[in-house]
Amino acid sequence: MPSYPLPSGERVLVLEAEPGPERREALAGWLERARGGQALFSQVLDCDFSQGGVWAGVAGLLGALLPRIRAVAPSLLVSHDTELAAILPQLRETIRPRHRPLVELASDEERFQLHARERADRLLHGAIGLLAEFHAADPAQGPWVLVCEHFGRAGDLSRRFFRELVRRRGAQLDLILLAVVDPGQGDATCTELSRACQVSGVRLRLAPQDRASMSPDVQRAHAHAACELEHRVQGEPDAVEASLPRLIHLWEQSAEPENALRWRAEGLRLCVRQGYYEDGLRYGEPLVGALEALCGGDPKARWDILGKLCTCLSATGRAERAARLLEEEVIAKSDDPALLARAFHTLAVYHLRYLPRRNVRLAEQCARRAAEAVSRLEPSTDEARTLTIQTNNALALVRLQEGKPDEALRICQASLALLDEHFGPHGRPLQRAALMLRFAELCLVMGAHDEALAHYSAAIAIDPSQSDYYGMRGVAAFKAGRLLEAEADFRQALALSPPHAEIGVNLGQCYRAMERAEDAIRAYSSALELEPENVLALVGRAQAHELLGQAERACADYDAVLLLTPDDALALANRAVLHYEAGRLQASVADLDRAVSLASHTPELYQNRAVVLSDLGRRAEAIADLSTYLRLRPDAEDRAEVEEKLSAWREALVHAAPSARGPRHD
Known part of the structure; x- marks a missing residue:
């Protein structure tokens, strides 16, 4: 063996x-x-x-x-x-x-x-x-x-x-x-x-295995087993989910592999429903070449597959491929207005949020073409109303990106009125919650923090088990300076969800703003256990260590940040201060040199470097840096103090200079 x-x-x-x-x-x-x-x-x-x-x-x-x-x-x-x-x-x-x-x-x-x-x-x-x-x-x-x-x-x-x-x-x-x-x-x-x-x-060098083709009897046995399994799980969604891989495998090993396609479509649906977007591609990609066989002329069935596949692609950083699929497999091949409305709405969102280059003009064109498609539907149907609200959502995003939040707000208000009129105050709760989030986003842009918090609270009232809503409201409360409310929301978000790095970082930021450094370190550390390369958490924890006077621990975190992002001028500047306080002057000036090269218009970098250069005896360079500080910040509050220091340094430099005439020779 x-x-x-x-x-x-x-x-x-x-x-x-x-x-x-x-x-x-x-x-x-x-x-x-x-x-x-x-x-x-x-x-x-x-x-x-x-x-x-x-x-x-x-x-x-x-x-x-x-x-x-x-x-x-x-x-x-x-x-x-x-x-x-x-x-x-x-x-x-x-x-x-x-x-x-x-x-x-x-x-x-x-x-x-x-x-x-x-x-x-x-x-x-x-x-x-x-x-x-x-x-x-x-x-x-x-x-x-x-x-x-x-x-x-x-x-x-x-x-x-x-x-x-x-x-x-x-x-x-x-x-x-x-x-x-x-x-x-x-x-x-x-x-x-x-x-x-x-x-x-x-x-291990093992003998290659023969890849013998399956006999017809074995293929028939696989088909029979697949049929039996389908019968056992029929009408039982959880049983279908548990048996799905075996159903696909059995049909693909039979003489009727095309029967596996509908189960692949079910796998794609379940992956999108559960947020498993990368793995959803394994189910969905093989379906593209079989769309006609699976969907025939049914536009809804076509969208059920293509829409979900595009969701997986865009969520995993492949929005360009998703956009091509929409253009080639929907827009170029269908005249169904509902299908076109969904495709153009999705493309509008891609142009605003997912494609490598944001293009507000193209996004608006797509939103308008979506609206044109909706106008071809019978207006009194639920489908037309739903698509109208979705199209309005894309157009509101366009107006927001154009810097017109007032217009975006009016569009969202029209959508809310439509929702209330045709679905009642409790109908379509998820769509209503999504509108509340859009209202909150617009209010934040307009500086209306209280209104934004109220809209987040409305979304939470609709869906109190959604941890993400508490996280969003916590961020809004933090920005409004309502730190205790932010802390409560971040803690509730963590209680409703399995471990969540982003919320841990936000809770750390909240504690640091409250000067609860030990709590901040615990929150940042919990996030870093999940995402050890989270730069924001590393910087935040370093600053919390500084609050506690733990200079070497702070320096270690800045070291980790700069391994990940060598061009982080703020981290370099902060580490330079720690090096200086520890007496490592050469290391301090090296960090400041690098920071200045990256952020040459930041006055404080020159001021800090001037102090280090002066201590190193490089007085002329220190004077140049302090002069640059005053040039970049002419209204500096400490201007008088800085000018006094400059005068003292210049005088000391003159007294330290050797005679201009040089030594005499008799």
Whole structure:
């Protein structure tokens, strides 16, 4: 049986080998030896997206540990109910999340908002927190050994989960992770996982496996199994979600692979609904070439696929590809007014927010063409009213970008009147909440902070479980100087959601403004555990350390900032002050030289550098810098003091100068 060495000190080993029986034997032998080394928990996890879907491997890990979690720390099933229900849909009969925003409860037809892309990150970090809390509560201790089979075939979320698990909790769990990949995937996987820790790579030379084509009997068996599975899950949405990867796989391995397409469309729908946009592309991309077969002449079916695929593309930084799809597959091929209205509305938003170059003129053109398409619909229908409100939303964004918030406000008021008239004060709650957010955004631009806070509160009243709304209201309260209200909103946002780096940073900013430096450091640190390269959190924590007089810790954070953003003039200037106070004058002036080269019109940089240069005895350069400070800030409050210092320095420079005539020779 093939064998290979256990990792020597590394937490992650990447095994590249041909799939097949020999590889399975090698893994069994490795796992047996790991268990012989008294591993507390060991598990082989199949991470193949085609077999397990978005959470392949992760679902297997949580499912294997669930009985032990129930026995040791059952309260964790409540505090992490959101993550468990998302990752293990089969648990939804027994585990119901306490906090479910309307975006999860509304039908597809009434969903006028989508989950933020960060929601998927929150779920995976929440699941990692669950494992860490369970491990801390479990009286049994010992190493964890995880074999991630088919890791190279895993989806985006599954790969990120295991990478983050190693980075965040590898040491706590005493974790050893074996990532098993197919030939040709080893180097890329090592590079990917090395972002989390040190990685060793091993290649096994195994005999290539025969890729025999399936016999008709096997294909018929797959089709029969697919039909049976479809019958079992019919009418059970959670069962459909849990069985989706297998349904697709069975049909694709049958003689009727086209039957897999409708299940791929269902996978795309579920991914968009849940905010799994990167993995949604794996379901959706193959559908583009089969649109005619799937949709025929049905414009609604066409939009159901293309609209969702474009959502995934734009959310993952591929808005240019999404725009091309809309132009080539909708605008160029359809005359259906509702379909065209949706396409032009989406393009308008892309031109304002998602495409690399913002183009307000094109956005307005698209919004107007969307309005023209809506005008061709029967005006008394719900569809026409809904599309009118959506088109108005795009046009309001255009006016906002044009610097015309008053006009944008009038457009939104017209939409609210239409909503009230035809759907009542409680109809279309998600669309109403979205309008409240737009009103709040406009009020902030106009400096009307109280009105903005009121509109955010109206959105929260509609959807009190939506953590993002509290985060938005918290930011508005912070900007208005209402720090206690901002703190309460940020804390509520964290309570309603799995871990959320952005809210942690905002809470840190709030505490720092309140001069609660220790609380700020804790908030920033919690955010940095999730996003260690978050520059705003690093800068904020450095400044909080400064408030506490912890100069070296502050300097370490500025060091981290400048590794990530070497051209950050503010970080350079702040670190220069710390170097100066520690007596590291050469390091201080080097940072200030760099900062001045990056921000040459910032007066304070010259003033600070003048002080350091003077202490270094470079008086002429110090005088030049202080003179530049006064030139850039002629109305400086400390002008008299600076001029007095300049006069003293010049006089000292004259007395220190050698005689102009030089030595005499007799």
